[in-house]
Amino acid sequence: MKYLIVGLGNIGAEYADTRHNIGFNVLDALAGASNIAFTTDRYGAVAELRHKGRTLVLLKPSTYMNLSGKAVRYWLDREKIERENLLVVVDDIALPFGTLRMRTRGSAGGHNGLKSICELLGTEDYARIRFGIGGDFARGQQVDYVLGQWTEEERRLLPDRLKVFGDAILSFACVGAERTMNLFNKK
Template sequence: MKYLIVGLGNIGAEYADTRHNIGFKVLDALAGASNTLFTTARYGDVAELKHKGRTLVLLKPSTYMNLSGKAVRYWLDAEKIPRENLLIISDDIALPFGTLRIRQRGSAGGHNGLKNIAELLGSEDFARMRFGVGGDFPRGHQVDYVLGEWTAEEREALPERLKVFGDAVLSFATIGVERTMNFFNKK
């Protein structure tokens, strides 16, 4: 069985350590823990991870956040992966830092990357995992906040949270979205 695991973020060194790139960070940590390397391919950096008889295609789109749907649609088709085996990892300012929320489907919630994916797939019916980045910013400064770098406290807590998110990704591919939701959404 194949799964497409997409971490949302923006390419370029200026975005590397920003809250908006947490999807990339989760995939980098998961790949690193498995000694898996990314290679540059069409519409993004891709790695293939084997876990308990499953193949996880990890994708960090190179299309920029707001155009992520193009990469997602391409890789779903190219790898012949059914939509129920798709998981999108994104940041969420409505959740406290480090909070993990998995849903089988849902709205974009104002997230332009998720909005573009839903638009290009013609449906909001795909699993998503949200990484809470908090919302401690003055009104009207959302963009500055998500494109801002982590605080020292957040940076210190990231390794442990990235491990939990990596475990949740592996769980999604192994036991499915519902059981993964029941286990990880309570943490």
């Protein structure tokens, strides 16, 4: 079985440690814990993780957030991966910091990366894990907050949360979306 695990973010040093790049951070932590490295390929950085007889293709798109669908569609086709085996990791300002919320379908909810994926796949039916980044910003300051750096407290808590998200990704590949939601949506 093959899976495409996509961590959304923006390329470039100016975005490296921002809240919007949490998808990249989750995949980096999972790759690091598995002793695998990303290589640059078409439309992104890619790594292949083998876990319990499954192959997980980890993708950090290089298309910028609002064009993520192009990379996702390309890699699904290239690797011949069914849409049911697609999982997208994305930031969410509507959830408190570190909250994990997995769904098997749903709207983009104003997230340009998810919007691009929905448009290019022609459906909202694919799994996604939302990483809560909180919404502690003044009115009109959403962009600055999302593209801003983590607080010291968030930075301290981040490693533990990244591990939980990595475990949820491995669970998705091993036991499926429904069971993973039951196990991890409360964490």
